[in-house]
Amino acid sequence: MGLFNAILGNAGEMSLDDATEELATILGEGEQIELAYKLIRDMIILTDRRLILIDKQGLTGRKVEYRSLPYKSITMYTVETTGHFDLDAELKLWISGQHDPIALEFNGSTNVYALQGLLAAKIAGK
Template sequence: MGLFDAILGNAGEMSAEDATEELATILGPEEQIELAYKLIRDMIVLTDRRLILIDKQGVTGKKVEYRSVPYKSITMFTVESTGHFDLDAELKLWVSGQPSPIALEFNGKTNIYDMQGLLAAKIAGK
């Protein structure tokens, strides 16, 4: 992920190994990370059990909010791919009990179709 993408607020892919190492303290027993994305300090992680949104706060990033969303709570999602002039992809998630969707943006290098396929399998069944 380049500096330009970070300035624009677009997440880029990161390896599952790096994400597993960083999140070892919050993963459940035998929980496996399937996809992970990073935006400067924040992360978006899809495991075999849930979606985790990590928000590192403050100057030092010591305070961290972990938002865990079970796949069964996601009622709908949309994926918008990149275009000729719109260089970022977007994912919107509607979670039961929430009035508005969670909107996430990804850089053009991110394969949004991998995420869409995994979400479809987890939400709609395999």
């Protein structure tokens, strides 16, 4: 299922240790990764301070775009869970200053409730 989900563009959970090791150079001092998802080369990282969207570009993936979104800039979000025929979950984020939401898709094995819970705590307060 992993390759099938990757082809469809669905992210799956990744180890926090692997994510921390890979992102050591861009994390702030004392910043901790709380959730991490990977789609072939791209990653979605939720830290204790921000959401990071990582887009590895080109054939080699040497060129990388890091989009850092402070939680306070997220004005609204929706989470859509999997269904019988729709096997992927979806997260849409509305960012202040942007008209269209950022849409992210996750495979069916991703715990979207943990994702939603963390976002609720970070955006609406603990």
